[in-house]
Amino acid sequence: MEGDTIAAISTPIGEGAISIVRLSGDKAIDIANRIFKGKDLTKVPSHTLHYGKIVDPDTDEVIDEVIVSVMRAPKTFTVEDVVEINGHGGMIAVKRLLQLVLDQGARLAEPGEFTKRAFLNGRIDLSQAEAVMDIISSQTEQAMKVALNQLEGRLSKLIRNLRQNLLEIIAHVEVNIDYPEYDDVEEMTHHMMEEKTDVVLEEIDRLLSVAEQGKIFREGIKTAIIGRPNVGKSSLLNALVQEERAIVTDIAGTTRDVIEEYVNVRGIPLRLMDTAGIRETDDIVERIGVEKSRQILESADLTLFMLNNNEPLTDDDRMIFSMLDDMPYIVIINKTDLENELDLKEVEKLADGKKIISMSLKHQEGIEALEEAIKDLFFENKLVDRDEIYISNVRHIDLLKKAKRALLDAKDALTMQVPLDIVQIDVRRAWEYLGEIVGDTASESIIDQLFSQFCLGK
């Protein structure tokens, strides 16, 4: 792991006009040079800036106009060769840029990996090391919180089940070894082991297929804003967009009329769905019908359901409540500056424990509370009851892949009739890798684990 070239977006996602992709490692300059049209970066002096274009070497397509800074080891933050590509495209462009350098052989950096390298290469002096300690301590707390939340998460459950399956295989083989003369336990056969391994492999494959590196950060959390006409949906949209200096990007989706916008709420990327609809007609239900609305709600990771404080609850509202049911949503009661006509008790009952935010968009009140609520949901892992959010974690994906490889090795060995206690070595490895995801085994890469709690790209 150490010594390869890593890359990451080192500016917060979705914010600012400039995005930087940073590379560090032996091949940093070489990789950058392969996608850079301009000077030959391998020949330029250290600590210089160069203007040019980023071009996809496969298609010759120009991705972005950029300034590239080349810094050669050892006088860099990581004490390795470092290249920073300053692009000014939005989120999509910078992600393509990152994808390009990854395609060219860089590895996606784990959170905090740049700092870790700096530290391990002796770049950080005593006072900085102390600062690192502080960050570690505070991050530990955060990590524990996250870990705790993940315990309840679906991925944890899935992984634990998989591990249990593997553990049963392992235990079975072990018993055969340690008690060879006891006829209490049936002797494990190659065939049995293969069947059991296949079950686990299938599940890992499924997890990986929905994973796709960093999907959540590439695509954002699909968010729907819904409510009756004139409840203030477009105002909310504008407020969020303004507040977060959103990068407005038009993506031609499967249907040409779907336009989406990205906003960044406290570091969490939201993809607001069918915002065109909101802007044009201010009413999804009316415009596209109940069935379609239901589909949108079902495909959303998060729904912001707006009610009008100044109007009584309608059957439409009640219908939306029933459609939302146990999907993740937040109720927003807008227009609190106006007289209360809404039966708050009924709303509370219908919301059934879901967060209710009072808001007056006119007076710019309640937006902070909404952002806070979204953040809480995200960190409680309640926002997306789907696998992909959890396995958007690069480390998890990496471990899943390692577990898969180990199990494939085991399968190969089984076909070759290698003795089971040796095949077991691979099964055990898979079990350990999965354990690292849920924090059940300490591995030799412990230091990697903790440093990964640093903010990415630092």
Added chain:
Amino acid sequence: MTYHAGDYDVIVVGAGHAGCEAALAAAKMGAKTLMLTLNLDMIAYMPCNPSIGGPAKGIVVREIDALGGAMGKVIDQSYIQMRMLNTRKGPAVRALRAQADKQVYPKKMKYMLENEPNITLKQAMVNELIVEDGVCKGVITETNAAYYAKAVVITTGTYMRGKVLIGELEYESGPNNQRVAKRLPEQLEELGFELVRFKTGTPPRVNSRTIDYSKTEIQPGDDEPLSFSYETTEYVTDQIPCWLTYTTKESHEIIDENLHLSSMYSGMMKGTGPRYCPSIEDKIVRFHDKPRHQIFLEPEGRETEEVYVQGLSTSLPENIQVELLRSIPGLENAEMMRPGYAIEYDAIEPTQLKPSLETKLIEGLFTAGQINGTSGYEEAAGQGLMAGINAALKVQGKEPFILDRSQAYIGVLIDDLVTKGTREPYRLLTSRAEYRLLLRHDNADLRLTELGYELGLISEERYAKFKQKVKMIEEEKKRLYKTIVKPSDEVQQKLEEIGSSPLKEAIRAYDLLKRPEMTYAHVEEIIGSSDLPRDVKEQVEIQIKYEGYIKKANEQVERMRKMEDKKIPENIDYDAITGLASEAKEKLKKIQPISIGQASRISGVNPSDISILLVYIEQGKVKRTS
């Protein structure tokens, strides 16, 4: 008043399987060694099963031998039957097990001790340790003899406050009605040691003449000559079989009805027993649906009719034991010669030990064997050997000798004990070893002989032979690599006979051997045979066939070693490290790990704690260099 009875380098208290190895190792390393035991007729006594070896344990015996220890040699001279277990599985889990002649084994061991020039063997009850300023200086016996030494090894087995239980009967006793060490555990507590209460048990013995073997299945030894020791050249030819029978429905009813009478279930017993070696009561209670349990009938020796009823460990009252025995096919008329019993005893919480088996509390004091919370003759002997070596090294003012988890099962055993502690009598299992492919029965000598030689425990003659073996293995591997097998008609014909697919093109004999169905013998048929010894051929075959896996395991070991090499300074102040979780702090302070590797294996110390620790230590380096 005490009298000055003598000065030694090392004193070993106890002459069980741990004590014998400890004394012999220390003595061979040049230490003037005093060995004290309660009863000279109980040296290397086998109070429980009449067997040595088995999965994991058998490999420990090989390791002991490779390091110059005694157990392998002694059992090779005293077995009545020997078998290689797990032969149908991979080479990593093969293990030898011998049925011992329980009378001969102790005799041979005693004779060996008596003939070791550096050992003085005496019968005495040790009452107290002489401790001055936290350093152990010697021992005082109940007859007031004060012996002085630079290091003391305690191997008291189950004798510390031992208590035997049979049904309602309970009395103070070591195994087999021996005297109990009472003052020593008191003193250990006074010195600040934390003691735990463990229990173990043994089944009844019956008279062979009263067994109807026709109702049982025979379990013979292997025909092939086998040995634990790499130095053994003579083999027993007239082996004695064991026999297999089963409990019945009736047996289970007897236990169900009388469970309340068992010491274990009547609440008399306080100690924690091992899960892996349950009493028959436990088996019936915990696996009630199982219709029958295996019972092995194992002869205890050539010149005795006593037969050990393996699988029937119990603390039921004597009359119920008789009833139970007679419900088992073949034992309907069995005469019980000794009842089974449970025994409770004091053990030291083993996390109070350093990896050298020296106690953290008292310098120069070592403990080994069952006192450290283990069970089993082999586990005891392995620790004894290491404690004896380290006691001698201490006397010589040298660094301790520590085996890591990739070097030996003994390393796994001791690391587990001192790092994780144990809540039940600890037994080695193959699954405890993460690098078991490297810790094989067949390569114990390749792993450890060199180390044994450096310690002075391996004779020049043996070492020369060992070097010769290593050379032969390397040369034969080279030969197979250089030998190209061409797809001639003759070769294809041979391959077909073996059941292997024909060659498409020429191939190295080395790679041919890697085919799953090929053995070294097959390859010999094709490229011509060598006149190499059996163990060399075996080694060549295993090393080539499992090369890929061995390589993978070695890579893991490399990573592990990196962590083991990161040493934690002895004077580290865990309280001063901000960010460590409080549980981790407590554990680290208690265990005092010597390396980051060891620290990472402590339960309750999380990866984040390890990283903080790493950063803290790295920071210390920065401080020192700047």
